[in-house]
Amino acid sequence: xxxxxxxxxxxxxxxxxxxxxxxxxxxxxxxxxxxxxxxxxxxxxxxxxxxxxxxxxxxxxxxxxxxxxxxxxxxxxxxxxxxxxxxxxxxxxxxxxxxxxxxxxxxxxxxxxxxxxxxxxxxxxxxxxxxxxxxxxxxxxxxxxxxxxxxxxxxxxxxxxxxxxxxxxxxxxxxxxxxxxxxxxxxxxxxxxxxxxxxxxxxxxxxxxxxxxxxxxxxxxxxxxxxxxxxxxxxxxxxxxxxxxxxxxxxxxxxxxxxxxxxxxxxxxxxxxxxxxxxxxxxxxxxxxxxxxxxxxxxxxxxxxxxxxxxxxxxxxxxxxxxxxxxxxxxxxxxxxxxxxxxx
Amino acid sequence: xxxxxxxxxxxxxxxxxxxxxxxxxxxxxxxxxxxxxxxxxxxxxxxxxxxxxxxxxxxxxxxxxxxxxxxxxxxxxxxxxxxxxxxxxxxxxxxxxxxxxxxxxxxxxxxxxxxxxxxxxxxxxxxxxxxxxxxxxxxxxxxxxxxxxxxxxxxxxxxxxxxxxxxxxxxxxxxxxxxxxxxxxxxxxxxxxxxxxxxxxxxxxxxxxxxxxxxxxxxxxxxxxxxxxxxxxxxxxxxxxxxxxxxxxxxxxxxxxxxxxxxxxxxxxxxxxxxxxxxxxxxxxxxxxxxxxxxxxxxxxxxxxxxxxxxxxxxxxxxx
Numbered sequence: 278x279x280x281x282x283x284x285x286x287x288x289x290x291x292x293x294x295x296x297x298x299x300x301x302x303x304x305x306x307x308x309x310x311x312x313x314x315x316x317x318x319x320x321x322x323x324x325x326x327x328x329x330x331x332x333x334x335x336x337x338x339x340x341x342x343x344x345x346x347x348x349x350x351x352x353x354x355x356x357x358x359x360x361x362x363x364x365x366x367x368x369x370x371x372x373x374x375x376x377x378x379x380x381x382x383x384x385x386x387x388x389x390x391x392x393x394x395x396x397x398x399x400x401x402x403x404x405x406x407x408x409x410x411x412x413x414x415x416x417x418x419x420x421x422x423x424x425x426x427x428x429x430x431x432x433x434x435x436x437x438x439x440x441x442x443x444x445x446x447x448x449x450x451x452x453x454x455x456x457x458x459x460x461x462x463x464x465x466x467x468x469x470x471x472x473x474x475x476x477x478x479x480x481x482x483x484x485x486x487x488x489x490x491x492x493x494x495x496x497x498x499x500x501x502x503x504x505x506x507x508x509x510x511x512x513x514x515x516x517x518x519x520x521x522x523x524x525x526x527x528x529x530x531x532x533x534x535x536x537x538x539x540x541x542x543x544x545x546x547x548x549x550x551x552x553x554x555x556x557x558x559x560x561x562x563x564x565x566x567x568x569x570x571x572x573x574x575x576x577x578x579x580x581x582x583x584x585x586x587x588x589x590x591x592x593x594x595x596x597x598x599x600x601x602x603x604x605x606x607x608x609x610x611x612x613x614x615x616x617x618x619x620x621x
Numbered sequence: 622x623x624x625x626x627x628x629x630x631x632x633x634x635x636x637x638x639x640x641x642x643x644x645x646x647x648x649x650x651x652x653x654x655x656x657x658x659x660x661x662x663x664x665x666x667x668x669x670x671x672x673x674x675x676x677x678x679x680x681x682x683x684x685x686x687x688x689x690x691x692x693x694x695x696x697x698x699x700x701x702x703x704x705x706x707x708x709x710x711x712x713x714x715x716x717x718x719x720x721x722x723x724x725x726x727x728x729x730x731x732x733x734x735x736x737x738x739x740x741x742x743x744x745x746x747x748x749x750x751x752x753x754x755x756x757x758x759x760x761x762x763x764x765x766x767x768x769x770x771x772x773x774x775x776x777x778x779x780x781x782x783x784x785x786x787x788x789x790x791x792x793x794x795x796x797x798x799x800x801x802x803x804x805x806x807x808x809x810x811x812x813x814x815x816x817x818x819x820x821x822x823x824x825x826x827x828x829x830x831x832x833x834x835x836x837x838x839x840x841x842x843x844x845x846x847x848x849x850x851x852x853x854x855x856x857x858x859x860x861x862x863x864x865x866x867x868x869x870x871x872x873x874x875x876x877x878x879x880x881x882x883x884x885x886x887x888x889x890x891x892x893x894x895x896x897x898x899x900x901x902x903x904x905x906x907x908x909x910x911x912x913x914x915x916x917x918x919x920x921x922x923x924x925x926x927x928x929x930x931x932x933x934x935x936x937x938x939x940x941x
Contacts, residue, residue, distance in 0.1 A: 327796035441887040471659035472823070473884045476867035480883070498797065501869030505876055524873045540871065542801035544830035546853060547870040547879075553808070554830070556801030560766050576798075 288315035289492050290339070290460055295352035297334050297343065297516075304565045308334045310516035311352075313595070316460065321486060321493040323503035323524070325539075326513035329561055332496045335513075336462040338362075339494070340379055341369040356460065375405040378453035382465035384445035388437040394448045395421065395433030402455045420451040424481060443474035450481065457489045464496040479506050500539060504528055509601070512536050515562055515572035518595055521603040532604040532613050535573045541618060555618070571607065579616055583607040624683075625650045625785055625817050626671060631680035631690075633666055640666045642841030644680075645926070648785060653811065653818040655832030655849070657825060659864075659888045662838040668789040668821045672706045673697055685784060702732050705778035709790035711770035715762040721748065721773055722758035728780040743780075751776040751806060768799035772806065779810060787819045792827060804830060825868045829853050837861045840889065840899045847932025857932070857939040859906040898924050898937070906938060 297309040309331040316322045326332040337343050338350050341361060354361040356377065361369065381387045389397060399417035402408070408416070414433070421429035424447040437445055446466060453461055463482065467475035483506060486493055495507055503510055503524065510527045512520040512535065520533040531537055541555035559576040562568060570589045574580050580588035587607050597603040608616065626648040633641040641663040648654045658664045669675040671682050673689055682690040684704055689697060708714040715724055725744045729736060736743035745755035751772040753765075762770055771791060778786050788807065792800040808831060811818060822828050828835055829849055836846040837858065845858040856862045863882040870879065884903045897920040901907045907919055918937050926935040 327798060443887045471888055472825070472867045472869075473659065473863055474887055475869070476881070476883060477885075479869070499869060500797075500871040504871045504873045505869045528871060528873050539797055542797045543871060544801075544804070544826040545871065546826050546829060546865060546868050547872055547875060550829060550849075554801040554805055556805060557798035558802070560768065560799070561796075 287317075289318045289320075289357060290316040290494070291353070291355040292335075292339070293353040293355070295335065295338060295354060296350070297331070297338050298349045300347055300349070301565075306564045307516050307567055308348075308564060309338065310567065312511075312513070312516070312518055314511045314518060314521060316492050316494055318459065319486060319490045319492055320509065321483070321495060321507045323507035323510045324494060324496045324513060325498065325500060325503050325510060327498060327561060329515070329564060330513040331516040332498075332513050333464050336379065336464050336494060336496050339460075339462060340373060340377055341366070342379075344369075371405075374401055374458070375456045376459050378456070378458040378461050380446070380449045380453050380461065380463040380466045382468050384442070384449040385437060387449060388445060388452075390437055393434050393436055394440065394445075395435075398448065398452045398455055401452045405456050416455060417451070420455050421448070423485075424448075424451045424454075425477070426451070443470055443478065446470060446474075446478055447481070450478070450485070454485055454489060454491065458491055460492045460494065462494045462496070465498070466495070467502065468498070475502075482506065500528075500543060512539075515567050516564065517572060517605065518603070519573065519605045521595075521597075521601075523601055526602060531617065532602070533573075533606050534577045534579050534608070537618055538576070571605075579608060579612075582612055582616065623650050624648070625685055626819065627681075627683040628667075628671060629681040629683075631667065631670055631682065632678045633663075633670055633675060634678045639841050641670060641677075644838075644841070644843055646836055646843060646846060648817050648819055650784070651815055651817055652833045653820055653831055655828035655835040656819060656821045656838060657823065657828045657835060657864075658838035659823060661840075661888055663841040664821045664823075664838050665789055667838070668706065668787045668819065671819065672704060672787050674706070699732075702728075702734075702781045703784040704787075705781075705783040705785070706787045706789060707771075707774050707778045707791045709794055711767070711774040711794075712762060714774055715770060715777075717762055720759050720761055721753070721765070724762075724773060725758075725776055725780060728777060732781060734781060747776045747780055750810075751779075752802070766799075768795055768803060771795060771803055775803070775806065775810070779814070779816075782814055783816070785817045785819065787821065789821045790823065791820075793822060793824060800827075807831060825853075825865060837864065842899070842935065843926055843933075844900065844935045845932065846926070847934075851932055855931075855940075857934045858936050859904050859940070860900050862940065863903075863905065896923070897921050900936075906940075911938060 293313045295309050295312040299306040299308060324332045324335060339354055343350055350362055395417050398420055399413035402416050403413045418429045418433055426432050426447055467478050497503060507524050509523050511518050514535050519535050538557035544554060557576050562572055568574055570591055571593050574588040593605045593607045595603050595605040624647045629645045631641055631644045644667055656664045670677050677690050681688060687700060722744055725747055726740050729740055744758060748755045753769060753772050792803050795803060820831050832849050834848055835852045836843045839860050845861045856865055863884045866880055866882045882905050886903050901919045907916060915938060924935045924937050926933045
């Protein structure tokens with residue numbers, strides 16, 4: 278099997294050969310199956326995939342949220358030089374909230390219903406900073422103001438249920454950023470929101486990155502959100518990265534047949550209307566039985582281009598081109614150039 | 622084209638909350654009307670009112686020559702052959718204790734229809750037509766994937782070849798690659814059987830893909846209704862413009878180059894009767910472009926949906 282090459286960089290977060298496996302009665306679920314990628318300081322990296330691709334589990338593994346589950350996490354998650362996979366729980370607790378923070382899809386289940394939103398934001402600050410309650414309150418009000426909560430002094434005392442979905446997500450972001458973490462993991466932060474509110478939240482994430490210099494790992498199913506927000510992208514399928522690229526490169530010159538399929542599946546408001554979409558056939562594989570060769574092969578329209586049924590028998594390696602691009606596919610670079618569907 | 626469904630001044634109150642507040646539209650035979658809007662705008666309630674899963678507070682629903690807004694269930698049942706609905710969440714709308722075969726045979730049984738060649742063959746043909754393996758007729762809903770379950774829901778709705786299918790967010794719970802399969806299936810079935818759709822969804826791109834005309838709802842009202850190409854190329858209501866400009870586009874080259882109409886605030890919850898235009902609190906045009914006299918009009922006078930050759934819009938100062 279070809280040797281996987283390592284991308285160069287001096288990253289803030291460096292994930293190498295990450296595997297997350299859940300033993301179940303039906304067998305071993307390979308949720309993440311050998312994932313490697315980097316996040317540079319201040320960079321917004323999109324992790325995009327469909328349900329079951331392992332994108333959310335990746336975020337949870339980085340934060341150590343799988344430790345109290347039956348999940349087996351192996352590989353390396355190097356954050357600022359420390360390996361989070363092997364770090365003691367006390368050290369993780371010190372990092373969480375202070376240097377690593379997370380925003381979830383559903384802020385209602387992440388906020389405590391009994392406490393006011395302001396007290397939850399100031400508590401998040403006081404856990405990691407020795408300051409008076411008054412100073413923490415001031416800081417919280419400042420953050421609420423910064424994320425666009427109107428009348429933050431008055432709204433400090435409101436409860437989560439008194440807020441709309443968009444306002445709750447702003448509170449979550451305020452709570453996540455109150456200690457100016459170096460890495461924010463945002464797991465589908467706008468999926469539950471209306472599109473006009475999503476636009477506001479995505480703009481806010483970009484502004485806050487510029488202001489605080491926090492890197493963001495944006496986990497999403499939406500290629501549109503990726504295109505509008507991210508600097509670089511990791512495309513996941515069945516627990517593996519199938520393609521990595523800078524955001525402009527990915528959309529202008531996608532390399533993996535799965536990425537072609539995703540782009541062809543999308544109806545778009547920015548292009549002429551097509552009479553038919555070009556979907557990917559079939560379903561994603563069961564994570565209990567990922568094909569031994571290329572995980573995408575059963576749905577791929579190009580496996581006959583590769584001789585000796587290698588796509589069925591041999592798992593392709595993720596090959597880096599040394600310029601920040603990587604693709605996991607047996608097609609040659611020349612074949613990918615000629616076979617890639619022309620954008621409609 | 623004849624009008625298959627005509628809805629006039631439809632209202633639905635839930636304990637004083639006006640979920641649907643004076644909605645009128647028609648669906649012509651053979652056409653697809655898209656109904657688009659954000660959460661709480663009343664689009665799903667409208668879908669349930671026209672299929673009479675809910676009873677309107679007032680207003681008229683005329684389907685295929687019948688005024689059904691006050692029909693009792695006894696008179697509705699024979700009409701349901703021609704008026705069907707597909708729901709967003711197939712797992713909640715399919716009986717978990719019934720096999721696919723039982724689920725798909727139910728429409729024939731309930732309506733007393735004996736398909737030529739027998740029930741079993743009709744069910745097998747239906748399954749094959751929506752892309753399910755007919756050998757799976759003994760499987761239960763949980764044994765199918767999300768996309769397959771939605772195919773099952775579509776097959777059930779189409780079993781008796783209805784005239785109108787109301788689709789309420791039929792693809793929004795599906796992953797992108799599977800969503801496209803189901804969108805194509807809906808388009809193929811429409812063409813093959815000459816169906817009409819009322820296609821209710823929040824996704825502007827999916828609605829554009831499937832609809833001939835599109836109605837945009839905001840807070841219980843239709844604020845704009847136009848031909849698909851007109852609406853997407855030249856939206857006139859400030860809300861439609863904002864909605865379209867907020868759709869994330871998978872093209873980083875357009876980042877920062879598209880016109881962005883950012884709305885402040887969230888869509889407000891439906892409420893009681895309000896004075897003036899209900900969108901003005903978030904309206905970028907009201908905020909930035911109008912003078913005091915114009916604003917006064919927005920604040921006091923409720924804009925009505927008024928039609929001209931290029932469509933209908935409910936705004937005192939629409940764009941062109």
